Amino acid sequence: MNDRIDDLDKLYKPVETFNSITTLLFYIGAMLSIALPFFVGNLNESTIQLLTISYVLIVVLHAFSQNIASFYLLPRAEKERRKQLLSNALGVPLTHAETNLYYNNDNNAGLKRLHANLMENSFFGKNICLAMLRPERFKVAAYAILLLFALLYREAELGVLVILTQVFFTGGVLFNWVKLEILRIRNERIYESLYSLHLSHQDTSNGNGMATLLDIFSEYECAKSSASIKLNSKMFHDLNPSLTEEWNSIKTRIGL
Structure with missing residues (x-):
């Protein structure tokens, strides 16, 4: 039976979600950016404009999702992890987050x-x-x-x-x-x-x-x-x- 508990997982899951979205948008944008020059002259102008607008939107969404994860979600999770590390080590409840079997040592x-x-x-x-x-x-x-x-x-x-x-x-x-x-x-x-x-x-x-x-x-x-x-x-x-x-x-x- 695994009794491992880590309440901070719920703070890291949004980071993982935004990282996955960022990665997906990056690859879509990369493929579209490489393909766009080859489409010019082979597709009608309205289609090219639509693809160009889509590319710009993907770039903006990529930057937004990347920065949300880097500057807000991850620092918030790491702040609580730091509090939890000190709480576990020093026996002081700096945070209400609970962990069990996260650290593998029996020191007082x-x-x-x-x-x-x-x-x-x-x-x-x-x-x-x-x-x-x-x-x-x-x-x-x-x-x-x-x-x-x-x-x-x-x-x-x-x-x-x-x-x-x-x-x-x-x-x-x-x-x-x-x-x-x-x-x-x-x-x-x-x-x-x-x-x-x-x-x-x-x-x-x-x-x-x-x-x-x-x-x-x-x-x-x-x-x-x-x-x-x-x-x-x-x-x-x-x-x-x-x-x-x-x-x-x-x-x-x-x-x-």
Whole structure:
């Protein structure tokens, strides 16, 4: 029986919905933008105008859905997640949201528990980012090859080149991959910092140990905020059993 509870799922579901809409609109817009130059001269003027208006609307809706998720829905969910992290770690009810079996450590409330929670979060974060990067890297490589081919092909339409360049650089293909790579790297560094802090046996309840832990906590939250990326829930659920087993093995081995 799975007794895992996470009340914050309801705040992340709208983010996933808007991300799905954004992705769908992006691909529709990309296909339409590539096809439009070929339609000119082959379709009547009213049809071309209708397709052009549709493309503009898709671009506007794409920007709207992307920014709603990035600047409102995701920050709102992450704010509650931050409160819940501190509530679980320090035993202070900063939020009414309830979780059970979300964190896999048995430490008593305090900074040692916060240390373990952050280390677990960064461990899962870096692995899920890596899983998300596999299709992203393929997509970036495919678009880059297509753009390079279009640039080298002398008979390529200028409109096609402009649209491919726009999709690659401003449509999110390139920079979404870059943000995800940076988030993975920062999660790895945070995990390594927490691992080293634990092995150094510094007392995190006061002095330098406490300052170091709180600095790492700030770095972790800044990494999530600057990336503004919702980790893939399906990949999390698929990887959760194996990652949980690996995390429990690490935790036992280092005595966390």
